[in-house]
Amino acid sequence: MPSPRTLFSRLLCLAGLFWALLLLAAPSQPVFAQSSLPGSWQRGCFDCPHFFLDRTPQSAFFDPSGRLHVFYGGEQLYHAAAQNSGWAVEVVDATLGAGRSATAAADPAGQLHVVYLDAAGWLRYAHQNGTGWQSEAILPLSLEALPSLGLAVDPLGTPHIAFRSDTDSRLFYAVRTTSGWQSTLLSTAAAALCHTGLALDTAGQPHVAYTTESSRLHYAHATSSGWTDTEIGGASSSAALALDTQNTPHIVAAAPENGLSSLFYYVASPEGWRSERIDTPTSSTAQIDVRCPSLRLANDNTPHVAYQLDLTALLRLPGQQTFQVRYAVQQSGSWQVVVGNPPYSGKAPSLALAPDQRPHILLAAASMQLTDLHLTPDGWQSDLVDLGGAPTSPALFLDGASTLHAAAFDQGTHQFLYYRSPLSPDATYNRFTERTVFWPSADTSLPTQQPHLLPPGIRLAVDPQQQPHLVSRFPARGNDLLYHTRTDLEWEIRPVLSQVPATQTDDWEIAVDSSGLLHVAASNQNGVFYFASTDFAGSSVWLDPDGSHPSIALDSAQHPTVAYAKTSSGHPMLATLTASGWFTQPLLPTLPIADLQLAFDGADNPTLALVLSDTAILLLRSTPTGWISVTLETATALSGPIDLAIAATGIPHVIYYAQTGRQLSYATLAGDLPVRYTLDTLDVASPAASLALDRWGAPHVLYEDAARHDLNHLYWQVVWPHSVYLPILLRP
Numbered sequence: 200m201p202s203p204r205t206l207f208s209r210l211l212c213l214a215g216l217f218w219a220l221l222l223l224a225a226p227s228q229p230v231f232a233q234s235s236l237p238g239s240w241q242r243g244c245f246d247c248p249h250f251f252l253d254r255t256p257q258s259a260f261f262d263p264s265g266r267l268h269v270f271y272g273g274e275q276l277y278h279a280a281a282q283n284s285g286w287a288v289e290v291v292d293a294t295l296g297a298g299r300s301a302t303a304a305a306d307p308a309g310q311l312h313v314v315y316l317d318a319a320g321w322l323r324y325a326h327q328n329g330t331g332w333q334s335e336a337i338l339p340l341s342l343e344a345l346p347s348l349g350l351a352v353d354p355l356g357t358p359h360i361a362f363r364s365d366t367d368s369r370l371f372y373a374v375r376t377t378s379g380w381q382s383t384l385l386s387t388a389a390a391a392l393c394h395t396g397l398a399l400d401t402a403g404q405p406h407v408a409y410t411t412e413s414s415r416l417h418y419a420h421a422t423s424s425g426w427t428d429t430e431i432g433g434a435s436s437s438a439a440l441a442l443d444t445q446n447t448p449h450i451v452a453a454a455p456e457n458g459l460s461s462l463f464y465y466v467a468s469p470e471g472w473r474s475e476r477i478d479t480p481t482s483s484t485a486q487i488d489v490r491c492p493s494l495r496l497a498n499d500n501t502p503h504v505a506y507q508l509d510l511t512a513l514l515r516l517p518g519q520q521t522f523q524v525r526y527a528v529q530q531s532g533s534w535q536v537v538v539g540n541p542p543y544s545g546k547a548p549s550l551a552l553a554p555d556q557r558p559h560i561l562l563a564a565a566s567m568q569l570t571d572l573h574l575t576p577d578g579w580q581s582d583l584v585d586l587g588g589a590p591t592s593p594a595l596f597l598d599g600a601s602t603l604h605a606a607a608f609d610q611g612t613h614q615f616l617y618y619r620s621p622l623s624p625d626a627t628y629n630r631f632t633e634r635t636v637f638w639p640s641a642d643t644s645l646p647t648q649q650p651h652l653l654p655p656g657i658r659l660a661v662d663p664q665q666q667p668h669l670v671s672r673f674p675a676r677g678n679d680l681l682y683h684t685r686t687d688l689e690w691e692i693r694p695v696l697s698q699v700p701a702t703q704t705d706d707w708e709i710a711v712d713s714s715g716l717l718h719v720a721a722s723n724q725n726g727v728f729y730f731a732s733t734d735f736a737g738s739s740v741w742l743d744p745d746g747s748h749p750s751i752a753l754d755s756a757q758h759p760t761v762a763y764a765k766t767s768s769g770h771p772m773l774a775t776l777t778a779s780g781w782f783t784q785p786l787l788p789t790l791p792i793a794d795l796q797l798a799f800d801g802a803d804n805p806t807l808a809l810v811l812s813d814t815a816i817l818l819l820r821s822t823p824t825g826w827i828s829v830t831l832e833t834a835t836a837l838s839g840p841i842d843l844a845i846a847a848t849g850i851p852h853v854i855y856y857a858q859t860g861r862q863l864s865y866a867t868l869a870g871d872l873p874v875r876y877t878l879d880t881l882d883v884a885s886p887a888a889s890l891a892l893d894r895w896g897a898p899h900v901l902y903e904d905a906a907r908h909d910l911n912h913l914y915w916q917v918v919w920p921h922s923v924y925l926p927i928l929l930r931p
Contacts, residue, residue: 238897238915238916238917239915239916240876240878240913240914240915240916241913241914241915241916242911242912242913243911243912243913243914244909244910244911244912245605245618245630245631245901245909245910245911245912246588246590246607246616246618246631246634246909246910247274247907247909247910248274248586248587248588248589248590248609248611248908248909249271249274249275249277249288249569249585249586249587249588250272250273250274250587250589250907250908250909251271251272251273251563251567251569251585251587252272252273252274252298252299253273253299253300253547254271254301254547254549254561254562254563255300255301255302255348255393255394255491255547255549256393256394256439256491256492256493256505256547256548256549256550257302257303257304257348257349257350257394257493257549258270258271258301258302258303258547258549258561259549259550259551259559259561260303260304260305260551261551261552261553261554262305262309262311263305263307263308263309264309265553265554266280266281267280267281267551267553267559267571268280268281268303268305268311269549269561269569269571269584270291270298270301270302270303270313270315271298271301271563271569271585272291272292272297272298272299272301272315273296273298273299273907274295274296274298274907274908274909275290275291275292275293275294275295275296275297275298276290276291276292276294276297276298276301276313276315276325277289277290277291277298277585278290278291278311278313279569279584279585281571286582286584286585288584288585291313291325291332291334292315292317292323292325292332292334294317294318295318296317296318296319297315297316297317297318297323298315298316299315299316299317300315300316300348300394301313301314301315302314302315302348302349302350302394303350304350304351304352304358305352306352306353306354306355306356307354307356308356310326310327310356311326311327312324312325312326312327312350312352312358313325313326313350314337314348314350314358314360314362315348316340317336319339320339320340320341321336321337321338321339321340322336322337322338322339322340322348322362323335323336323337324337324358324360324375326358337360337373337380338380340362340364347361347362347363347370347389347390347393347394347395347409347437348360348361348362348394348395349361349362349394349395349396349397349407350397351397351398351399351405352399353399353403354403355403357374357375357376357403358374358375359372359373359374359375359397359399359405360372360373360374360397361373361385361395361396361397361405361407361409362395363389363390363395363409367387368387368388368389368390368412369384369386369387369389370384370385370386370387370389370395370407370409371383371384371385372385372397372405372407372421372426374405383426385407385409385419385426385428386409386411386417386419386428388411388412388413389409389410389411389412390409390410390411390412390414390437393436393437393490393491393547394437394439394491395407395408395409395437395438396408396409396437396438396439396440396441396450396494397440398440398441398442398448399442400420400442400446401446404420404421404422405420405421406418406419406420406421406440406442406448407419407420407440408438408439408440408448408450408452409437409438410434410435410436410437410438410452414433414434414435414454414455415430415432415433415434416430416431416432416433416434416438416450416452416454416465417429417430417431418431418440418448418450418467420448431450431465431472432454432465432472432474433454433455434452434453434454435452435453435454435455435460435488436452436453436460436488436489436490436491436492437452437490437491437492438450438451438452438492439451439452439492439493439494439504440494441494441495441496441502442496443496443500444500447466447467447468448466448467449464449465449466449467449494449496449502450464450465450466450494451463451464451465451477451492451494451502451504451506452465452492453488453489453490453492453506456476456479459479459480459481460480460487460488460489461476461477461478461479461489462476462477462478462479462489462492462504462506462527463475463476463477464476464477464502464504464529464534475529475534476534477504477527477534477536478506478525478527478534478536480508487508487509487510488508488509489506489507489508490506490507490508490509490522491506491507491547491548492504492505492506493505493506493548493549493550494550495550495551495552495558497552497556498556501528501529501530501556502528502529503526503527503528503550503552503558504526504527504528504550505524505525505526505527505548505549505550505558505560506524506525506527506548507522507523507524507525507547507548508522508523508524508525509522510522510523524548524560524562524572525537526550526558526560528558537579547562548560548561548562549561549562553573557573557574557575558573558574559571559572559573560572560573561584563587567586567587567588567589567610567611567908568583568585568586568587568611568612569583569584569585569587570582570583570584571583571584586611586612587611587908588609588610588611588612588908589609589610589611589903589905589908590607590608590609590610590616590903590908590909590910591607591608591609591610591655591887591903591905592607592608592655592656592657592887592903593605593606593607593657593887593888593889593901593902593903593910594606594607594657594658594659594669594889594901595659595889595890595891595899595900595901596659596660596661596667596891597622597891597892597893597894597899598661598663598665599663599894600621600665600894601621601622601623601893601894602619602620602621602622602665603618603619603620603621603622603891603893603899604617604618604619604659604661604667605617605618605619605620605631605659605889605901605910606618606637606657606659606667606669607657607903607910608655608656608657608671608673610908612636613639614636614638614639614640615636615637615638615639615655615657615669615671615673615683616634616635616636616637617633617634617635617636617637617667617669618631618633618634619631619632619633619667620632620633622893635688637669637683637685637690638671638681638683638690638692639673655671655672655673655674656671656672656707657669657670657671657672658670658671658707658708658709659709659889660709660710660711660717661711662711662712662713662714662715663713663715664715666684666685666715667683667684667685668682668683668684668709668711668715668717669682669683669684670682670683670695670707670709670717670719671683672707679694679695680694680695680707680721681693681694681695682694682695682717682732684717693732695719695721695730706721706722706747706748706749707719707720707721707722707749708720708721708749708750708751709751710751710752710753710759712753712757713757714757716731716732716733717731717732718731718732718751718753718759719731719732719751720742720749720750720751720759720761720763721749722746722747722748722749722763725741725744726741726742726743726744726745726746726747726766727741727742727743727746727747727749727761727763728740728741728742729742729751729759729761729774729776729781740781742761742763742774742781742783743763743765743772743774743783745765745766745767746763746764746765746766746772747763747764747766748763748764748792748793748794748795749761749762749763750762750763750795750796750797750807751797752797752798752799752805753799754799754803755799755801755803756803758775758776758777759775759776760773760774760775760776760797760799760805761773761774761775761797762774762795762796762797762805762807763795764792764795765785768789769789769790769791769792770785770786770787770788770789770790771785771786771787771790771792771795771807771809771819772784772785772786773786773797773805786807786819786826787819787826787828790809790811790817791811791812792809792810792811793810793811793812793837794809794810794841795807795808795809795810795841796808796841796842796843796853797843798843798844798845798851799845800845800846800847800848800849801846801847801848801849802849804820804821804822804849805821806818806819806820806821806843806845806851807819807843808831808841808842808843808851808853808855810837810841810855814833814834814836814837815830815832815833815834815837816830816831816832816833816837816841816853816855816866817829817830817831818830818831818851818853818868820851829868829871829873830873831853831866831873831875832855832857832864832866832873832875834857836857836858837855837856837857837858840854840855840856840886840887840888840889840902841853841854841855841856842854842855842888842889842890843890844890844891844892844898846892846896847896848896850867850868850896851867851868852865852866852867852890852892852898853865853866853867853890854866854878854888854890854900856886856888861880861881862877862878862879862880862881863877863878863879863880863881863886863888863900863902864876864877864878865878865898865900867898878900878902878913879902879904879911879913881904881905881906886902886903886904886905887902887903888900888901888902888903889901889902893914895917897914897915897916897917898914898915899912899913899914899915900912900913900914901913
């Protein structure tokens with residue numbers, strides 16, 4: 200007969216099994232109670248493409264075997280090596296935020312070395328150790344003003360670095376010894392620019408070129424009795440240094456001349472320093488600064504230079520820096536400059552010379568699309584080293600089968616992406632299980648930023664058969680609204696609205712009913728209108744010529760309702776499709792509406808989230824006794840995005856952006872009281888974001904981090920009741 204203890208254990212197991220079966224049989228319902236939010240916010244990076252930040256002119260080089268290498272980072276530290284069939288990319292340092300200002304070199308044995316900054320501002324050194332990469336911290340610097348770095352490796356494989364401490368403007372030289380890094384102070388007034396020129400002569404002695412804060416160019420080198428420092432002349436940018444086969448120093452730097460910034464080439468001679476003008480870009484409206492030169496000497500000591508022009512002041516594009524890359528080579532005693540051929544832009548170009556002495560220029564335009572430009576007998580050719588990418592305009596949808604659907608526009612490839620990822624009951628996921636391009640094919644010829652056009656946008660909905668429906672707008676292709684559906688894996692495209700004027704503020708929202716019919720509410724300069732996917736031949740219903748900010752939702756009977764704002768008066772309006780046609784009603788007196796969103800709860804009660812004059816978030820809820828309002832947030836500056844989702848129990852979930860503090864925020868109700876969370880503090884104003892609820896009623900937020908070029912996923916990880924009983928089930 201079983202002992203009492205054994206019987207008790209069996210009873211506990213039966214009790215645990217009973218509760219587990221109840222939980223498994225229970226219908227899917229929101230787990231949030233009106234009075235509490237059990238759980239906590241969790242964060243994941245949904246799509247983190249490679250990101251190239253603060254590249255230096257010393258980030259690309261050929262090793263002794265003639266293989267081209269590139270080091271870059273900002274998201275992580277990456278190394279790309281050229282192969283016959285493309286580029287092999289590996290992660291050198293997987294630490295988030297590693298790789299800024301990467302400067303690299305190869306030793307005579309072909310081993311690779313790199314110095315760089317991590318996210319905490321530490322100067323780090325990494326090298327190959329036979330089986331992989333070994334990284335070590337050298338000393339803390341800062342990211343407030345990026346330090347200038349230089350690296351060279353002697354014949355014994357010993358790394359030498361030159362760096363400027365950004366906190367006090369002091370320039371140091373350091374060498375790695377068996378007892379650690381030994382440093383020497385070179386200057387107390389060095390300028391922080393693209394990089395610090397450093398080279399080693401045939402005896403392994405260091406030579407450094409740098410500029411001072413007073414715009415003077417200096418050359419320093421080590422001798423048996425110590426360091427010798429010589430002032431060469433004026434300089435307004437960082438200095439690039441190379442030593443020829445006779446250990447003669449060659450320097451390239453920009454210097455002021457007649458009110459303009461010219462690029463000069465300096466070479467040492469027994470009579471002193473000889474200078475030559477390489478380039479003097481001029482403009483009738485603005486000076487064009489010459490910055491970030493990269494210098495390489497060919498086997499016959501012919502100098503090759505790549506550099507950038509800062510065209511920001513000339514073009515006067517608000518909030519946008521524009522750089523043009525130029526290449527110059529000395530031929531027959533004069534300098535030949537290539538301007539705009541090929542017409543690529545980028546910052547801090549890195550120049551390397553192949554074994555056949557043909558130039559390769561590595562550049563990254565707008566921190567995306569790392570490109571190798573190289574000169575061939577047929578002219579300049581380009582190879583894509585790393586696509587990079589910057590997902591923006593995210594759209595999120597969670598279907599009833601616990602599958603996350605998302606869409607985004609990739610500024611690196613100029614493509615619209617669709618993602619799919621099944622969720623587990625605890626709301627976690629293993630990244631996306633599908634990542635496909637739904638439109639268009641790769642087009643790298645398009646500009647990455649067009650501030651005079653409307654931003655790209657996507658709206659996403661999913662039908663009960665889990666088929667996605669998307670409406671996109673791409674300004675670079677005419678501002679058309681396009682409808683995308685998929686049969687199996689083939690995407691079909693149909694036009695919705697053509698040629699939306701780029702000078703008008705327009706918006707659109709979509710919904711898909713149980714039969715797969717798409718419903719669209721949109722606005723432009725002619726007002727608010729509605730149409731369904733059966734009306735694409737041209738018919739539509741104009742709801743209000745004085746409307747803006749439309750939002751659409753379907754009730755349980757699949758009838759569409761459109762909420763919008765009266766442009767002239769600010770009234771929030773509600774238009775519902777009934778058996779006898781559209782019925783429109785104002786909800787409240789005049790309100791200064793800046794944006795709004797509409798959603799239905801499980802009882803078909805509509806709720807609106809309103810942004811009022813960029814200073815308040817108002818929740819407007821329909822009840823059996825009328826409309827009631829709750830103020831979710833008051834702040835000095837509120838702006839898009841705003842998104843709303845309603846749980847089956849009627850609990851609202853709202854996300855919005857507060858410019859004060861640059862905070863992406865979330866709000867809900869506990870009873871009648873607002874509950875607010877700060878989701879993230881971002882470096883860019885008004886990030887794009889999207890909100891959805893999963894089958895368990897937990898909120899999910901997909902948003903862009905424009906500073907890091909990532910697509911982030913925030914979700915509320917609920918505390919499940921069955922977590923109490925599972926230990927009983929597992930007890931022996």
